[in-house]
Amino acid sequence: MRLGVYDAVLHDRSLAEAVEVVAGLGLTGLEVNTGGFLPAVHVPGMDDVLESDTARDDYLGTFEGTGVQLAGLNCNGNPLHPDPAIGPAHAEDVRRSIRLASRLGQDRVVTMSGLPAAETGSTRPTWVVNAWNSRDLDVLEHQWSLAVPFWRELDALARDLDVKVALELHPQNLVFNSATVVELVERAGTTHVGVELDASHLFWQQMDPVAVVRHLGPLVLHAAAKDVRVNPETAALHGVLDNRFRRLSPDEPRTNLGGDEWANEWPRPAAWDFVALGKGHDVAFWAEWLRALAEVDADMWVNIEHEDVELGRVEGLEAAAAVLLEADRSLEESPR
Template identity: 30%
Template structure:
C-alpha cells in the first residue's frame, strides 16, 4: 500500500513546489483535481489534453519526485437538474477520463450526482426517508430515469479507456452508502466502484471497517480517502445526524471532520488499514484534510505521522507458519 494525499490542500502552491513539499513528507502518491469542487490548481485539462509536450513534461515532473498519480478527481453534480451546472460537470468527467488514460492513471474520482424530483426541477432532491411514499416515488424516478442511464453510459466510456470510476459515498448525492453503491454497480457495470472515505461512513452511523468488508467482497473499492470524523453526541441529540448546521459552526454541529487520529484512535485506523488488506485492497490511502481546528500544514503533517506507522507495506508471499 502507498500513502498519498489529495493535493487540493496545496492549491496555493504551484505544481513544482507542491511536488517537492509532499515528497519531502514521505508521500508516495498524489491525487489531483481536474476541476469541479476540487478545482484544477495542479492539473489543467485543456493544456494537457491538447499539448503532448506539456503532458510529457507533467509526467516527468511527477516521476522526478518519485511519486505516482493515484487518481484524477472531478467531483461535481453531472445530474443536477439545471443544465448550466450539469453539462460542465458531465464534460469535465469525460475529459478527465481521457486524460487519466493518457497519464496511465487507473482511477477517476467523482460524485454520483443527485437529480431533481421531476424533469422541471430546479434543485437536487435527496430522499432520506421511506415515508411519506412521495419520497419512494422520487427515488424510483431518479434511479430509473437519471442515475442508471447516465452511469451505464459512463461505465462504458471508462471501460473503453481502461479507467475505473471511484464514486465517493457522500451525503447529498444519490450514492452514499455501500448498499446503493453496489446497486448502481450491479445495474451499470464493474468499472464503477467506490472512492471510500470513512469520514462519511461515521457520520451516517456506518462502521467503516464493515463497509470495507461489504464493498471489498465485491472488489468494489477503487480508491480510498483517509479522513476522520468526530461525533458530538450532545449536538446529535439536538440536531440529528443529518445536521444542516453550517460547517463553520463547529461548536453547534452534530459531527465535523478531523484529521486522521483526532476523531478515532490509532487502533481504529489500524483496523481500517488491516481490513483493506484483508479485502485485497493494495493501492493508495489518500489523505484528505478538512479539519477546521488545524492549519493545512499541521493537519496534513499529523495525518502523515499517524498513518505511517500503521501502513501495511509488504504483502505476505506465503503462510510460513503453517
C-alpha cells in the first residue's frame, strides 16, 4: 500500500514544512485540502496552477527530491447545502478540485455526497437518521431528486478528465453507509464516483470497515486511517448518537463550515472519540484492513487523518504512523 497523511492537521505550517514532517514519519504521500469546509492552505495559488504551466510546475517542484508525493486532493464540504451562501461554493470547490487534480497528474478527489434540505424553500439540511416514518421516506426521495442530477454532472466532469471522486461516508450526508453508496451509483449511473474508506466513521456506526471494503470492492477508491475509541460507560448512557454538543461563542476559537455555520464543541465526556491509530483498534486490526484494501487495489493511498485532541499535531501523526507502518510490515511478512 501507499501510505501518507491528510494535510489538515499541518495547516499551521508551510507546504514545504508539511512535506518535511511527512518524510520524517517514514511516509510517502501528502493529501492536500483544496476547499470545502477548510481553506486550501497548501495550494495558495490555485487559480494560477489551474491556468499556468509554470505555476503548476513550480507547485509540483515543492515535492521533488523529498521522497513525498501528492496523494490526492480533498475538498470535504456540503455541495448540496440549500443555503445559497454555502452549497454553490462547496459544489464549485469540488468541480475546481477535479480540474486541479487533472492539472497536477492526480486521479483522486475526496469529498462528501452532500445533504439537501427536507423540502423546497428551506435553507437548513436535514439528515434522516432512521426513516421509520413514511414522511421521512418522502424527505429522502426529495433529497435524492436533487443529489442524482448533481452527481451525474460531477461524474461526467470526472470521467472527461480521468479523475475519480471518492466520497467519505460521513454523518449528516445523504451517502453515509454501504447501502447509500450503492443507491447513489445505481440511481445516478455513475462510473467515476466511489468511496473514500474512512474507518473512523464506520466504527461509531457499529460497522466493520474490513467487511465494508470487501462488500463494496472496486467502489473503494481511497482510504483514510483514523481510529475511534468507544467509551463504554458514557456510551451506555447516551449511545453513539450522543448529541450533547455545545455551541461555541464568537470569542472562542472555532472552525467556520461556510456561511454562518460553525463546528461545535464535542460532548464531555463523550460516548466516543476520534483517536490515533492503536488507541481504539490494535495493529492486527489495521493489518487486516490494509489486507482488504490491497485486495481491491494494492496501490491505493491510505492517508492518516489526525483528530486526536489528546495528542499534539506531530505527536499524533507519529503515533498513528508507527501503528500503520507496523501493520503494513506485518502484512508484507505474512501474505495470504
